Amino acid sequence: MTLHANRGNARRTALLRLGALCGLTLAGDIPAALAAARRTPAAALLTADELTLTGVLAELIIPRTETPGALDVGAHYTIDHLLDACARAEDQATFRAGLARIDTVAREHAGKPFRALPAVRQTAMLRALDGGTAPFTPADIAAFRKLKSYVAFAYYTSEPGAMRELAYLPVPGGFTGYVKVTPKTRTWAI
């Protein structure tokens, strides 16, 4: 129980830090994120630092626009939970190694962990990571794609991701083989 409580506190601290780092309006987002934290089982996989980095990366990959972003939907908590509950040990290790690699490169080249870099620097580093260019290498691409797939899964299977960002029809009523794509058309969430 003690361990769980501590982990819970660590998570809240991480979350508050995260909100500040990403420039979120605390009033709107932190209560929602804390609510998400309460839904999240205590015995998840990632450390507080790993969770924070996952959140920063998730928001950079799918940012808030006129619709919610990855952080708004608690994508990092979903990822943490899914890694813990549903991933194989080797996939968990790959994911964490990917996070560690990003921080290692950030420290080597900018002297700080990734989450502490200015936004412009973070974006530049991710662009290099996405393309496998210096200071990253092509060998880093696979782990980043895996991270992107986790972020996309967590975001687009969330209610805002499915219903506000994409189009979601739980009961279509029938199948229509042709509908015209208009400027308003969005990808089906499922």
Added chain:
Amino acid sequence: MEASFYIKESAEQYDAIVVGSGITGGWAAKELTERGLKTLMVERGRPVQHGVDYLGENKDPWVMPNRGLVDAKVAEEQYAIQRQCYAFDEHTKHFFNNDRDMPYSTPEGRPFSWIRGNQLGGKSLMWARQSYRWSDLDFEANLKDGHGVDWPIRYADLAPWYSHVERHVGISGGKEGLDVLPDGEFLPAFDFNSVELAMKKKFDARHAPARMIMGRTANLRTATEAQQAQGRVQCQARHQCQRGCSFGAYFSTQSSTLPPALRTGRLRIATDSIVHSVIYDPKTNRATGVRVIDANTLATREYHAKVVLLCASTLASTAILLNSTSSAFPTGLANSSGVLGHYLMDHLFGAGASGRVEGFEDDYYQGRRPTAPYIPRFRNVLERHPAFLRGYALSGGAGREGWQSAASKPGFGKDFKAMIRKPGPWHFSLGGQGEMLPRYENMVSLHPTRKDKWGMPLLHIDCSYSDNDRRMQHDIADTAASILDDLGVKDVKKHVSSLEEWPPGLSIHEMGTARMGRDPKTSILNGHNQAHDVPNLFVTDGASMASSAWQNPSLTFMALTARACAYVVDELKAGRI
């Protein structure tokens, strides 16, 4: 009130016992009760009530604890085999057999994936619903090339029974006039999308007489009065079929065969009742009932009837016969021929090709269609293929990329999010479904020492692909790729699954092991699914199949069952069984 048809202990002498409640068990219950027989359905799993017990239905991904994914530990420890099935997820896992409780064995290096349901309704709740008639190309195949024994029936024997079951089930599909795939009593077919329609026009023109058709499926594109009377309405295109469908829009025991059977007042159901063996009376040479182990208490009991029908699924029905030994039948009931357990088949899946389709940017679709385009068999129909016997169908179709493939694309941030918001490029894929030859060495037996927690011997399954099967799989991939190239599909990639990726069994079309045939010396059942050796014993599920053909087999199982049940009633009335 609801539960009044469930029984446990019963001293009653029933007219018929039906073992199993899936596609064939449900049909047997309906046909026998409607024809006046007091019938007991015996099911090893728990009760599942239509609608009420569809726990995963109507659940959005975000309300599921794992967004639809299954807990890794649970999957590993309890569903090591079932997890391989495409339909196994967090919404459906309660409909799959628990592999820890119900293990089976295979030889080292020869895997077999036995996918099972374990509840009232069986696999009828999670089946893929594709429904096709066979033709005489299939019923004559064994006779013509000498693999397997000749079927004791031909298409003409089954045609009226196909019609009988189709009118009740509701099969959506188009009339095509094809010799290899006879037409039936169809509801309107589901639509093609724009890309599929364009591809179909090209394919039909270039590859005649082969044709691309819409897959025939047991989902109601529209509902007739017959289906409305079962309490069913048209398909809502949710594509959640395997979670159970409260609309009754696809055929299952719960939606379609159980309601009319229960309305007769002649059906009783014993759930949580594992059939240990069929009781056999050597003095009369008749089956007199079944011995049952209670799934929860391990208590034993017996049920008695004038006739016994095994509809427990291909391998479970055969396992029951193998476990029903006596001095008259030391190797299994009705096994004077010695072929019980042999000639196991599945279908050859896991090979195909896919690629990208350019253009059609302004075209999309709405709803999740419960079926897909289908190219019926063209190999070894008019010309003889040099590399293999028999043939295959191709199925697949087109769709636009969604968020699921976004991670493999470069980018992140606002532009990345905006890109995913718009429907992605079109893709077209084709995968094969091939006929597996019936071979004596593909077989099941009872494990000599290992038993499950109910004390039942484990089934030992020894099955492998033949050279003919492997050559066909390669032709499937090559031909699918060349068809796609020819249709203008770009970046075509072909694939043939390894044994580990697609072991036998995983197509979930296991057939044979108590085959029909003309000669009691080489087959278990006659042309009415009646045991040659024991006249009041019938097996009407996939175990009875003498060949696998290339079509999905469930509609044929239904037609065989309905036909056998009519025969059972006639024979009972005539006093011959």
